[in-house]
Amino acid sequence: xxxxxARRLLQSALILVGISLVTFVLLYLxxxxxxxxxxxxxxxxxxxxxxxxxxxxxxxFYQQYLRYATxxxxxxxxxxxxxxxxxxxxxxxxxxxxxLLMAGAITxxxxxxIAMGLVSALRRGSGLxxxxxxxxxxxVSAPQFVIGILMLYVxxxxxxxxxxxxxxTFSHLVLPSLTLGVxxxxxxxxMMRSSMIEVLRQDFIRTAxxxxxxxxxxxxxxxxxxxxxxxxxxxxxxxxxFMSGIVVVESVFGWPGIGQLAxxxxxxVDIPIIMxxxxxxxxxIVVGNLMADLIAPMIDPRIKIR
Amino acid sequence: MRKTLLAGVAFFAIxxxxxxxxxxxxxxxxxxxxxxxxxxVSTLDPxxxxxxxNWSMIKSLFDGLMDYEPGTSTLRKDLAEDYTxxxxxxxxxxKLRKGVKFHNGREMTAEDVKxxxxxxxxxxxxxxxAGFFGSIKGFDKMADGSAKSLEGVTVVDPYTIKxxxxxxxxxxxxxxxxNFSFVVPKEEVEKWGADFGxxxxxxxxxxxxxxxxxxxxxxxxxxxxxNAGLPKLDQITFEVGQEPVVALLRLxxxxxDVAGDGIPPAKFLEVKxxxxxxxxxxxxxxLHTGYVTMKTTMKPFDNVKVxxxxxxxxxxxxxxxxxxxxxxxxxxxxxxxxxGFAKDYEGYKYDVEGAKRLLAEAGLTDGxxxxxxxxxxxxxxxxxxxxQQDLAAIGIKAEIKSLAQANVIAAGGEPDQAPMVWSxxxxxxxxxxxxxxxxxxILGCSGAVKGGWNWSYYCNKALEERATAADSITDxxxxxxxxxxxxxxxxxxxxxxxxxxxxxxxxxTIRSERLGGPDAIFVDPVHIPINYExxxxxxxx
Numbered sequence: 060x061x062x063x064x065a066r067r068l069l070q071s072a073l074i075l076v077g078i079s080l081v082t083f084v085l086l087y088l089x090x091x092x093x094x095x096x097x098x099x100x101x102x103x104x105x106x107x108x109x110x111x112x113x114x115x116x117x118x119x120f121y122q123q124y125l126r127y128a129t130x131x132x133x134x135x136x137x138x139x140x141x142x143x144x145x146x147x148x149x150x151x152x153x154x155x156x157x158x159l160l161m162a163g164a165i166t167x168x169x170x171x172x173i174a175m176g177l178v179s180a181l182r183r184g185s186g187l188x189x190x191x192x193x194x195x196x197x198x199v200s201a202p203q204f205v206i207g208i209l210m211l212y213v214x215x216x217x218x219x220x221x222x223x224x225x226x227x228t229f230s231h232l233v234l235p236s237l238t239l240g241v242x243x244x245x246x247x248x249x250m251m252r253s254s255m256i257e258v259l260r261q262d263f264i265r266t267a268x269x270x271x272x273x274x275x276x277x278x279x280x281x282x283x284x285x286x287x288x289x290x291x292x293x294x295x296x297x298x299x300x301f302m303s304g305i306v307v308v309e310s311v312f313g314w315p316g317i318g319q320l321a322x323x324x325x326x327x328v329d330i331p332i333i334m335x336x337x338x339x340x341x342x343x344i345v346v347g348n349l350m351a352d353l354i355a356p357m358i359d360p361r362i363k364i365r
Numbered sequence: 366m367r368k369t370l371l372a373g374v375a376f377f378a379i380x381x382x383x384x385x386x387x388x389x390x391x392x393x394x395x396x397x398x399x400x401x402x403x404x405x406v407s408t409l410d411p412x413x414x415x416x417x418x419n420w421s422m423i424k425s426l427f428d429g430l431m432d433y434e435p436g437t438s439t440l441r442k443d444l445a446e447d448y449t450x451x452x453x454x455x456x457x458x459x460k461l462r463k464g465v466k467f468h469n470g471r472e473m474t475a476e477d478v479k480x481x482x483x484x485x486x487x488x489x490x491x492x493x494x495a496g497f498f499g500s501i502k503g504f505d506k507m508a509d510g511s512a513k514s515l516e517g518v519t520v521v522d523p524y525t526i527k528x529x530x531x532x533x534x535x536x537x538x539x540x541x542x543x544n545f546s547f548v549v550p551k552e553e554v555e556k557w558g559a560d561f562g563x564x565x566x567x568x569x570x571x572x573x574x575x576x577x578x579x580x581x582x583x584x585x586x587x588x589x590x591x592n593a594g595l596p597k598l599d600q601i602t603f604e605v606g607q608e609p610v611v612a613l614l615r616l617x618x619x620x621x622d623v624a625g626d627g628i629p630p631a632k633f634l635e636v637k638x639x640x641x642x643x644x645x646x647x648x649x650x651x652l653h654t655g656y657v658t659m660k661t662t663m664k665p666f667d668n669v670k671v672x673x674x675x676x677x678x679x680x681x682x683x684x685x686x687x688x689x690x691x692x693x694x695x696x697x698x699x700x701x702x703x704x705g706f707a708k709d710y711e712g713y714k715y716d717v718e719g720a721k722r723l724l725a726e727a728g729l730t731d732g733x734x735x736x737x738x739x740x741x742x743x744x745x746x747x748x749x750x751x752x753q754q755d756l757a758a759i760g761i762k763a764e765i766k767s768l769a770q771a772n773v774i775a776a777g778g779e780p781d782q783a784p785m786v787w788s789x790x791x792x793x794x795x796x797x798x799x800x801x802x803x804x805x806x807i808l809g810c811s812g813a814v815k816g817g818w819n820w821s822y823y824c825n826k827a828l829e830e831r832a833t834a835a836d837s838i839t840d841x842x843x844x845x846x847x848x849x850x851x852x853x854x855x856x857x858x859x860x861x862x863x864x865x866x867x868x869x870x871x872x873x874t875i876r877s878e879r880l881g882g883p884d885a886i887f888v889d890p891v892h893i894p895i896n897y898e899x900x901x902x903x904x905x906x
Contacts, residue, residue, distance in 0.1 A: 090776065152578040310608060311608060311611070313607045326769075
């Protein structure tokens with residue numbers, strides 16, 4: 060177990076170095092000139108050159124990367140070209156909002172997904188089952204910005220139940236969490252359904268029934284805890300999905316998280332922010348996957364670590 | 366009809382139909398408003414801020430020696446009580462207002478003005494506006510780092526400051542009104558260092574209350590503001606990260622007073638045709654021209670006939686319909702509200718047959734293939750497609766290259782790339798209301814360099830001399846003569862047709878019913894997008 064964890068940690072570190080290198084190369088190859096962007100449209104050639112030197116943009120590629128990587132190891136993500144603020148500070152000020160949104164989304168997708176999957180499995184083949192599975196299919200397929208705008212329009216503008224975007228209170232959290240969680244809820248509903256159907260076929264369920272246990276006891280005591288294991292094991296992987304989802308959802312709802320920060324930085328080619336957010340997301344995905352792999356065998360003895 | 370504001374301080378009149386006269390004394394200070402923007406406010410440092418959303422915010426936190434009459438492009442004195450210009454137009458002396466205090470309570474003096482200009486021209490500040498001060502003596506030494514102070518700026522006494530220029534510069538008063546020249550207190554800049562932009566301290570009408578990064582900023586009224594009676598509001602809350610569509614919905618529900626990014630294109634007709642909202646919309650011109658550049662260093666655009674043919678091939682009215690009529694057709698570089706605009710000039714008329722004839726004369730009867738670069742955000746690609754179709758009608762096959770803004774700008778600044786660029790979304794909006802600002806960087810030789818903004822690489826030495834001569838006319842009495850000089854320069858540029866001007870965008874601001882003030886301040890040509898100091902709240906009247 061310990062050697063497995065050590066191996067996985069080393070792998071994760073290598074992945075992060077790889078991602079930082081690839082992202083740095085891609086951003087380096089962009090034709091846009093950051094020094095010119097900072098200097099503005101009426102700058103003289105000397106000003107541009109001076110800024111290039113101050114930022115070290117005149118150095119060869121490998122030196123620029125080494126400078127950046129050395130900074131990273133000291134916790135220095137550099138300074139945003141256009142926001143004129145430390146990238147660490149920008150990300151730190153926005154990370155709590157993103158984490159809150161992800162927690163909301165995980166709650167939504169678990170509750171919705173497990174409930175839908177359970178009902179579908181118990182009413183297998185019925186109209187209700189077909190309806191729920193169609194709904195989960197829509198949830199998996201529909202683009203998040205469409206769902207987001209629709210929810211805003213129906214629940215905030217027409218019905219007035221929730222505020223129109225923004226951040227701060229619990230009611231602000233509901234719609235963006237739902238929007239972000241709908242995709243995962245669709246997946247979980249399908250997974251929960253097939254897993255539940257399989258468990259219900261098992262001998263120990265038949266035994267439980269024949270012992271004379273009530274239907275509710277059989278389902279909630281014996282079937283559900285077994286059927287839910289693969290779903291729980293997936294949560295870590297979801298973090299990766301959320302990382303791409305928050306870019307869209309945060310922009311639609313005006314949610315002040317790192318997704319919105321990334322979107323604004325990409326539009327303006329603010330390289331230090333793009334680098335910083337990419338690395339933080341990569342870290343989250345790597346940690347999420349690692350957790351998924353470590354937690355799965357703990358809760359489900361059928362999975363063995365090799 | 367006249368409507369007077371600010372009685373006793375700055376008395377001005379705005380012609381506006383259908384408004385009843387309100388006297389300044391009747392307007393009570395107080396109340397608040399909520400303004401939204403999509404993008405974060407990056408910085409409030411006047412030496413650095415150069416964005417749509419922070420431009421007018423900085424104007425309300427800081428002051429310069431000069432400013433403009435609200436809602437107009439007419440210069441007036443601000444921190445300067447008076448000024449004199451020497452006969453040769455090379456020395457400007459300003460007398461400062463006494464008793465003006467920074468938000469930290471210290472009095473502003475001539476030393477602060479000098480410090481602010483030394484700071485903005487110091488390359489270490491990385492100011493995008495340093496280039497505006499190029500006419501001040503000693504600027505070159507600042508730019509190359511060999512001096513730490515501008516030789517041409519002298520503090521005569523605490524309330525007098527003298528500027529010596531290397532050449533007569535008629536735009537200098539405008540330069541003293543631009544954000545980059547605004548006065549900052551040395552002790553606060555040194556205290557905060559690179560983070561001064563997050564802790565701004567100025568002499569302006571408002572001061573920064575709180576700032577929650579990525580969420581909102583609150584401006585509070587500066588109770589010690591030297592210009593008594595201003596600002597009208599007690600507080601402004603700026604909420605950032607709000608998509609324009611969402612901002613509009615919130616405005617309709619009464620949660621927002623001004624949607625800072627305007628009305629989103631997709632919602633424009635719906636809102637404009639709704640009688641409830643139509644009266645909340647203010648329309649105004651803006652110092653903007655959208656144009657197609659043709660690279661004069663690349664074949665076949667080195668031939669003036671080809672460039673003229675492109676000018677005649679573009680159906681501007683159709684393009685304006687594509688953007689729901691949010692613009693007026695343009696036939697010259699200067700927008701209609703800019704001094705020097707040639708009202709009677711007819712330009713190149715839409716004439717497909719005439720365009721084909723010109724191409725034939727250029728030996729290109731069968732047309733040619735080229736590339737049209739465009740910024741990849743709606744509606745720009747749609748506009749580029751319309752231009753592509755118009756060009757196809759005269760035999761020019763233009764391939765559309767739809768890229769991120771910074772990449773289009775980079776390609777435009779290369780002598781052998783981007784033969785055509787549609788400027789939409791990146792187009793020139795004047796830094797100050799003077800025709801020279803539409804020449805140097807975008808049509809003059811100084812901009813025709815790698816990484817420059819003259820994407821046509823058009824450089825006409827004779828015009829360059831005439832431009833320098835026009836900017837040497839510093840005597841305010843000869844204003845008309847100078848305007849005429851610029852008018853003829855731009856008309857001569859059109860003979861060479863390095864651009865095909867397409868339209869001048871109109872601005873449409875939507876504001877809630879509870880905000881008061883003359884329409885002009887909601888589409889202010891200089892305090893973009895709106896003039897925060899002049900807005901008042903009807904609910905405290």
